[in-house]
Amino acid sequence: CWTRYTSDHQLVSCGGGGGGPPRVTYVPEALCEKESSIFAHYESGINFDKYDDILVDVSGSNPPTAIMGFEEAALCESLNRNVIKSGYKKPTPVQKHGIPIIAAGRDLMACAQTGSGKTAAFLLPILQQLMVDGVAASQFSEIQEPEVIIVAPTRELINQIYMEARKFAHGTCVRPVVVYGGISTGHTIREILKGCNVLCGTPGRLMDMIGRGKIGLSKLRYLVLDEADRMLDMGFEPAMRKLVASPGMPAKEDRQTLMFSATYPEDIQKLAADFLKKDYLFLAVGVVGGACSDVEQVVVQVTKFSKRDQLLEILKTTGSERTMVFVETKRQADFIATFLCQENVNTTSIHGDREQREREQALGDFRSGKCPVLVATSVAARGLDIKDVQHIVNFDLPNNIDEYVHRIGRTGRCGNTGRAVCFFDPEVDSNLARSLVKVLSGAQQEVPKWLEEAAFSAYGTTGFNPGGRTFASTDSRKGGSFQRDGASHLAAALSSGADDDEWE
Ligand SMILES: Nc1ncnc2c1ncn2[C@@H]1O[C@H](COP(=O)(O)OP(=O)(O)OP(=O)(O)O)[C@@H](O)[C@H]1O
Numbered sequence: 001c002w003t004r005y006t007s008d009h010q011l012v013s014c015g016g017g018g019g020g021p022p023r024v025t026y027v028p029e030a031l032c033e034k035e036s037s038i039f040a041h042y043e044s045g046i047n048f049d050k051y052d053d054i055l056v057d058v059s060g061s062n063p064p065t066a067i068m069g070f071e072e073a074a075l076c077e078s079l080n081r082n083v084i085k086s087g088y089k090k091p092t093p094v095q096k097h098g099i100p101i102i103a104a105g106r107d108l109m110a111c112a113q114t115g116s117g118k119t120a121a122f123l124l125p126i127l128q129q130l131m132v133d134g135v136a137a138s139q140f141s142e143i144q145e146p147e148v149i150i151v152a153p154t155r156e157l158i159n160q161i162y163m164e165a166r167k168f169a170h171g172t173c174v175r176p177v178v179v180y181g182g183i184s185t186g187h188t189i190r191e192i193l194k195g196c197n198v199l200c201g202t203p204g205r206l207m208d209m210i211g212r213g214k215i216g217l218s219k220l221r222y223l224v225l226d227e228a229d230r231m232l233d234m235g236f237e238p239a240m241r242k243l244v245a246s247p248g249m250p251a252k253e254d255r256q257t258l259m260f261s262a263t264y265p266e267d268i269q270k271l272a273a274d275f276l277k278k279d280y281l282f283l284a285v286g287v288v289g290g291a292c293s294d295v296e297q298v299v300v301q302v303t304k305f306s307k308r309d310q311l312l313e314i315l316k317t318t319g320s321e322r323t324m325v326f327v328e329t330k331r332q333a334d335f336i337a338t339f340l341c342q343e344n345v346n347t348t349s350i351h352g353d354r355e356q357r358e359r360e361q362a363l364g365d366f367r368s369g370k371c372p373v374l375v376a377t378s379v380a381a382r383g384l385d386i387k388d389v390q391h392i393v394n395f396d397l398p399n400n401i402d403e404y405v406h407r408i409g410r411t412g413r414c415g416n417t418g419r420a421v422c423f424f425d426p427e428v429d430s431n432l433a434r435s436l437v438k439v440l441s442g443a444q445q446e447v448p449k450w451l452e453e454a455a456f457s458a459y460g461t462t463g464f465n466p467g468g469r470t471f472a473s474t475d476s477r478k479g480g481s482f483q484r485d486g487a488s489h490l491a492a493a494l495s496s497g498a499d500d501d502e503w504e
Pocket residue numbers: 041042044087088089090091092095112113114115116117118119120261262382383384385409413414
């Protein structure tokens with residue numbers, strides 16, 4: 001029997017009649033155990049120290065004092081060694097504040113710009129606590145009871161988080177395991193049964209493993225939702241509610257729940273509070289939902305007929321520099337990738353209709369530079385941390401501004417700079433004009449006159465204040481100050497087409 005999420009976000013099953021989807025037999029290649037591979041990293045960029053100038057706001061009662069350096073985190077020797085080998089010299093703001101908050105046992109909803117180190121902000125204090133408590137190296141058992149569950153919306157992202165957990169836990173007794181769809185279930189189960197302290201998973205496969213009785217929840221102490229706003233919107237909210245209601249899952253008072261993202265629509269924040277203890281802390285680094293200011297954003301007016309030629313023009317100037325081209329549908333991804341290959345541009349593509357083997361191959365070829373152009377749907381918009389991505393092209397605009405912020409955040413990471421070109425077709429994109437102007441001005445980017453005009457004519461002038469800076473503090477418990485325009489986020493999620501493939 002099988003259950004899965006359809007492209008329109010419904011959980012369906014075979015109804016007991018068997019005859020489900022074809023059996024997945026893909027087993028990813030074994031990981032390289034060499035330290036040079038485990039700790040491979042890229043250098044932080046010239047703007048890394050500018051992180052210190054970003055305004056930070058922590059709301060909620062009695063927040064602990066921030067740390068200024070990793071030494072103040074009092075990490076145990078092995079963790080400290082791994083932090084050094086990872087090339088981390090100084091914590092980023094979300095780490096300075098997030099690490100002591102988590103170490104103090106508090107629930108947390110944290111918002112910080114793309115590429116600013118949110119993953120280590122939750123992994124380090126969790127691993128530190130497991131080490132302090134002497135969590136035993138788990139051994140073979142028919143049921144594993146992890147202390148930590150981390151969930152993320154896409155397969156590639158959860159795999160990346162797993163790789164980070166494996167890196168920081170290197171040489172310790174803590175064993176992370178990753179589970180996600182598209183790979184052999186038998187392989188997944190075998191990996192779990194070898195021992196599992198930190199379970200990283202996409203919701204579908206995670207619930208499957210819990211349902212099969214391979215994962216018990218009674219020892220769970222930490223539940224982490226990365227890309228939390230995505231994990232709680234229309235697509236995943238039912239799965240998250242099912243997860244926290246699973247037999248054995250400690251009540252929210254008895255576990256620590258941690259949420260991280262670069263964007264937090266207010267309606268999602270309100271909903272997220274259901275999963276958190278009443279006294280959770282809200283950490284905002286910079287403007288909630290703001291774009292990374294290390295990314296130069298350029299908006300180009302196009303027509304649907306001129307886009308392909310304009311893309312080719314751009315790719316002529318980028319040469320072998322790594323470029324991600326975002327499109328809206330899987331069909332469009334195939335179409336544009338084929339077009340670019342025909343034009344002799346080394347291109348690969350990633351989207352939800354490709355087999356997992358192909359998706360991993362595509363990402364590998366892009367990472368290695370074999371294919372410097374990756375055409376992607378929103379499945380690659382969030383979280384992916386790829387060295388030397390210098391350019392983003394939004395060939396099609398997404399249907400909500402948060403997705404745009406995540407997409408352009410694939411460049412300009414960790415203090416490095418990047419460039420994002422966005423094609424704006426007034427025929428189809430005018431509903432995004434106003435929020436685009438806000439994001440551009442919020443990140444001190446030039447706003448083209450024609451776009452400002454499009455924003456005015458699309459929405460009228462009432463309350464439209466593109467230059468108005470709104471500071472971070474937008475904890476919804478304070479009433480919030482970040483004005484979202486147009487339809488609510490939930491409506492935006494609902495309106496996403498049937499070709500939307502972000503649900504794993
Ligand atoms: N303190 C640090 N010093 C140097 N590099 C760091 C530090 N913290 C994180 N990094 C590196 O910065 C990069 C971005 O980190 P990470 O992927 O955690 O960002 P993020 O905030 O989760 O981004 P996104 O919102 O896109 O998911 C990674 O390569 C990570 O190893």
